[in-house]
Amino acid sequence: MGEAAPPPYLSRAIPTLTAAAERWPHVGSDYLYPLLKQHPQLAVQAGNAALLALAMQESADTAALEAIETVLPNGPHADLAGGIAAITHRVIGPRIERTDNLHLHAMCRTELAERLYRAGFHERAADMARDGVEIWRQLADDQPFFNAPLLASSLNWYGAYLAELGQQEEALETAEEAVALNRRLIDGDHATSLDEQSLGDALSNLATRLSEVGRGAEALAAAEESAAIRDRLGADGVRFYVSEDARAQLNLGARLADQGRTEEALAATEKAVIGFRKTVEVNPAAHTFDLAMALNNYGSHLFKADRLADALAAAEESVTLWRQLVLKWSLANEQGLAMALFNLGTCKVAAGHQAEAYAATEESAGIYRKLAAGNPAANDESLATVLGRLSTLLQSEERYAEALPITTETVTVCRRLVAADPAAHEAGLAHALFEQGMMLSGCNRELEARFAVEEAVDIRRRLAGADPAAHLPRLAQALYALSLSKYNMHGDMSDVLNTLSESMVIYRRLAAADPETFADTAREVRATFAELLPEAEGRSRSRRFGRAP
Template sequence: MLETLHLPAPAEQVATDHAVCYPPTAPGQDTVLEPLSPDRLAEDFLALTLPGHQADYPAQLWASTVSTTLLARESNRTARVWTSRAVTFLANAAERWPHLGPRHLFPLLRADPQLALTAGSAALTALAGLDDIDPALLEAIASRFPEERHVDLDIGIASVASRLARHRLAGTGNPTDRAAIHHDLSIRLFNAGRHEEALAASQQAVTLYRALPADQLAPQDSDRVEANRGISLRSLGLRLYQLGRWSEALDATEEAVTILRRLAAHDPNGFRGELSAALLDLSRHLSRVGRWTEATARVEESVERYREPAASDPVAHESGLSASLGGLSICLTHVGRWDDALAAAREAVSILRRLADRSPARYEPDLATALHNLGADLSRLQRMPEALAAVEEAVAVNRRLAAANPAAHEADLADGLTSLSLRRLAAGRRAQALAAVEEAVAVYRRLVAGTNPAAYESSFAEGLLSLGFSLLFSAGRVSDALAAVEEAVAVNRRLAAGDPAAHEHQLVVSLAGLAGLRAETGTDLTEALRAVVESLTISRRLEENAPMDVMAGLTGTVREVSTRLAVVLEAAGRGREAAELRSLLAR
């Protein structure tokens, strides 16, 4: 291509020179003509223009005050529109040009640390990577960080937090201080989607808090250490849950609730919020291992504990109440209380709409989750147009968040797309349903091919199951549909072998789905019979340890598929097998 342009220099030389300034974005790839981003030529020209370098190029004396002039705030103290680009350019260039930071950029940030946040996540990440930046300057910038997550800044905040954590840990040997540093870092890493690193930091915090001899401390110090231990265990549970280690998450959170409940008994107001949040987490972890009745009890307690403080201090507690209401909606659905579930979901969405209007960067992820729950509840009550509208709104939010920070939000987008596909299929929009679930499965497949497949495999299997039925009913692609559902069964079988309590329910669903798909298409009825018998066997074993209200939906699905398959077998002249299946159902 370059040769066709008749350039004055050989094409190979042009490509080589370009690659020096713009190397391949993926290390190890032998690509050329990478896009001019970041614009290294512009950064280098900027560095050469500003005084202080030793290169054989004349700096411009007039440029000495340009940075200060450009980044000075408007008369009303608002930042100028080019602040983000200017700070990001200077920070990126400072990595290669050592005069830019100390002489031009750092003095500006010392005078106005908020400029770093105004510049955005990319600028914060670049600043954190500069070897010569003063930790005191990073501390000044960090002091302006929002306490909660901020979807537009989380990646950059995590970069600064990681750099400062190393500095802070090097400066203290106090185990309490070191534990707090690890705990705070875990939160920032988690918000940025750096889940494995967040888990490692959380584990360090718990280890340090466990080692503190609470029984040898004064009562007030002992309570503080116990509280920190409980809070760090709750955080550890969340990190484990995010990575698909659900049984371990349950163990950590049960211990956290025990500690926080004991402290709340002596100081209800002091520990109400932490205990309420831990109860919600415990409910989520119990539900993941199929213990829905216990999960419902815990989340109902969480909602009850949040209501009074949320009424008296909504700014501090409404967010927690909305999260608990969302969890309650899910639990009530699984124990058959659909109308109550819908009421809880509506209240959660109402609260989060108000909060997201005030602070979208903080609450939009929660609003998307609440809208998904609302859509599912509306769908179960056959209110399809409302259900579809709620899920479409949620996916729009998920897509915007995933574009800003894929590591933190892409899995939520895939979950939302799977839900959207089901809602569209129910509304008769088959082609759009298929497009949504195909996109979801593509995202899941990429995630399970990454460094932590366990975190996404269960959702991947759900997406594959939805894909199978959408391929059949939307496009009539029988062989592709069967391949997708068989892959879902294989994934769930592997997961159930490792953790039966957490995954056998989904194995039953996917086996029933495979049997139903084969019955619907009349393909390999022997395999369909084998799948439905296995599904029945597992579901009946699960019934022995689970309340009837929890198992009703699962058992009903298996029975419905079995009944349909018996009809198909009989029509195919396999009356004896049909009779045996009906006999098995009657037992």
């Protein structure tokens, strides 16, 4: 007969014994560590704080910690993520030092990287994974049959860690390498359905990485190929976990939405939500994160489909779940909460709940500010987007003085983005400068407003030269605003009219091609020109006859 399990209430004594062992070492050696070596599951049952405290004890018994490590749950586990990472880190370091076995080195680093990542330590996870990948490369060169699949898997994870750090191009290269390696594996003589599953997973990751760098059509193609592989394997009798199917549908839905295929995106994402609800019923700690993410995407797709009430319900449920996750382990989940709050704010605006929209968006901005302070590469773009929305909400209520510092902050963030990647972010900087100019003008600071709008015009003129279809409308808008700014400062009327005339000519062309979008604005600009022309002629006559303008 096996040894009887300890009574569940005994786990409640673990935190007390751990604290006592810190002060009186004999409590650890005589009571705590023998108990944990015999019943390591008690530490897991005691919870995240107990695991952290055990891992942080300098005098902790290594054998007891190793026993605990063998019963730690695999996969996502939000309420234990920090403790799992801490115990694993404490155990794996000495384990690596005790052996020259490269295979064990690679496995330990890969496992620790995943657990650090789930706990929110993305930079440390990436460093550990990079070391693991390099070892797997050596092993795959020596024994490709056994180690190439493990190299491909480690590349998949490494790409995800790089993406979390804002290193999208490097993440994409890693994902492409993983897909290429998986394709070679399924073309080999000993390919199995597991190799095809791995290719499907790698393609799904590649789709996400392609989307992050703006290559939406290629991202959708990769997601569709991934879905086709799963469908084919399913037809052949291969069974998947519900969570795996749901995750694949979620990714496919996101890529379909990126390409404007809203109804198809809704159908795929609804399947993901249904799947994750089932997994949460069985294991909420492992899958609440997935459901929160799926509901966030689902709400966005419902909003685009003009199903506002349903979108609001999904967005509110998503925010509720993210708050639960943040309370359990904020470091790993604050970004998700910030994203969900922003989407909730979008729905609240459409529903006419302006104050609630502002509150949600302001909270989102506060979280992104904190995240960007620690990791600007990964969070600056989102911060700029949220700040822009916050400014727009204030502007709609003519609260220009409150909006001005926010637009100024947006410009600062956009300048950082442009310094890192001008091609990707110059248009965003031009928009932020234009909005800053509008707020400055609203606060009667016309000279500063003019400088901001002039810089926006310069950027948009350059961008329009390279891509007229994308940037001429914004250039015309900025030129119109600049002409009015010059007029408000009693500038030279010929300069005012020259700027206004350039805007008018562009709007005329735009209205001819797309009257529904641009005809009204073109008429407004033309009317303004007609209104100011007599004044310009009057000023000209005044100068001719020596009178003050």
